[in-house]
Amino acid sequence: AQTVTQSQPEMSVQEAETVTLSCTYDTSESDYYLFWYKQPPSRQMILVIRQEAYKQQNATENRFSVNFQKAAKSFSLKISDSQLGDAAMYFCAYIGMRRSGSGNTPLVFGKGTRLSVIA
């Protein structure tokens, strides 16, 4: 079974600084997607960034970028120029490519990292 591990329960960063959140995963599949979701105190989970495993290029979305190391099964999130609005729980998630003949496959989530931003 696939597992996702986030080893940092809590992190903090100074406003305008850069922070990296760690994520490792375990899978025997070769094709999959990885995601970072953000859950602010208002609780609405929103997608921050996603990475297709077959792409070697790291995904980037404005101030958010990932360091995807497929061989090491590592998928870290870097937040540059941190802002107060970045404070939230961040979840790393994995989903395998849809099994042949089946419907949607479930996301597997890590336990999350709580990020605090210090003004």
Added chain:
Amino acid sequence: ETGVTQTPRHLVMGMTNKKSLKCEQHLGHNAMYWYKQSAKKPLELMFVYSLEERVENNSVPSRFSPECPNSSHLFLHLHTLQPEDSALYLCASSQEAAAYEQYFGPGTRLTVT
């Protein structure tokens, strides 16, 4: 309303009560999900509906009963719950063809007394 909405946002119920959680998606998706989020645990997938048919049920106790009357609505019927069922219940939806990206509702904070 846009995106995925959930009602109620907060619910307190006794162990003998019967209540229902409602989820509605306005994204034109045809797959919907129920997740349970407990403190210090990963999100747990409970149920998946695709085209209004249940396709996954992750060994959830029968005191949780899902219902998907159409592709836009999803319910979770609750009865004789236990205190350990207290959690945040999240609904999500996705487009069948792009199942890899799910959109979440704000959740219902459930407290069982």
